[in-house]
């Protein structure tokens with residue numbers, strides 16, 4: 146199977162800024178500050194890192210050096226109008242030209258816990274913002290005894306992703322801002338928060354997939370730039386919908402020991418060390434119209450469980466058919482084993498720390514997935 150591997154790295158910085166093109170009186174017009182979080186994903190060629198398996202650490206160090214002038218600084222001294230989008234563009238430009246990072250597929254800036262911008266490979270900016278609502282639901286068509294057949298509740302989260310480069314079509318003078326997303330979301334919060342979802346028109350079978358499509362149908366006419374709706378049912382699972390395709394994910398954490406066998410003998414990465422990994426399984430499948438889902442999150446967990454047990458709380462360097470302990474090798478191994486039991490798995494994200502790791506995708510033309 147031909148796969149695409151993207152290496153991912155992240156770096157935080159604390160900065161002050163001022164957005165002077167926003168109207169006087171807007172809370173971001175004046176001097177204020179953020180704890181920013183930058184991420185980069187790159188399709189790196191063989192031989193780029195000092196040793197095979199060292200890509201994530203090398204990318205992390207270059208990103209950290211790239212954003213260093215922004216840390217504890219006034220961003221306006223480096224970037225004319227430091228919106229999240231402009232900061233992301235500044236970082237990408239410097240990574241390419243001064244830090245020699247090839248194959249950049251995505252640069253993200255998160256300026257708040259619940260908002261940010263992702264630049265895609267074509268340089269298009271996708272603004273995202275996360276919202277929460279508290280609601281009950283029950284899935285009426287699940288087999289008898291399935292826990293989701295009982296009335297229960299969740300703190301649901303929704304991410305709206307909007308492709309800012311489509312904003313010209315709406316006639317707004319400036320591209321999408323977070324305030325506009327808030328205005329669009331406000332009536333949906335009123336409709337969904339503190340409700341039993343089954344009682345809402347169109348949500349008689351309120352799975353994550355159905356909720357994401359229900360929101361898409363209602364929000365897209367109000368926000369033509371909408372590119373994805375993401376619904377988090379719990380902190381570890383949910384669904385994305387882009388108007389035609391459903392995707393779901395299930396996230397697991399594993400605590401494992403590794404060694405990077407190809408690291409130089411004097412590198413600490415060569416010795417036994419470990420991580421609490423975040424492993425995200427992405428699946429793509431058609432919607433089962435009766436069940437209202439693609440694949441049951443519960444089935445994903447059950448079918449994947451033997452693989453999970455083989456890598457959680459284990460010395461991964463003892464797995465005979467795992468060539469090395471770097472996250473790209475590990476993600477490729479999980480993709481291979483995972484697809485044997487769940488062919489709908491089409492991508493594995495494996496992070497050793499927040500934002501640092503590898504993404505291995507079964508599709509060569511992986512699009513920006515907003516999770």
Ligand SMILES: Nc1nc2c(c(=O)[nH]1)N=C([C@H](O)[C@H](O)COP(=O)(O)OP(=O)(O)OP(=O)(O)O)CN2
Pocket residue numbers: 284293351352353354378379380381382393438439440441442443446
């Ligand atoms: N594809 C879908 N599968 C399931 C959905 C759904 O909307 N789409 N919904 C449910 C249930 O409503 C349930 O609340 C969520 O199930 P589960 O993944 O088991 O979630 P947990 O957080 O309880 O999982 P743990 O990993 O055990 O914490 C079921 N399936």
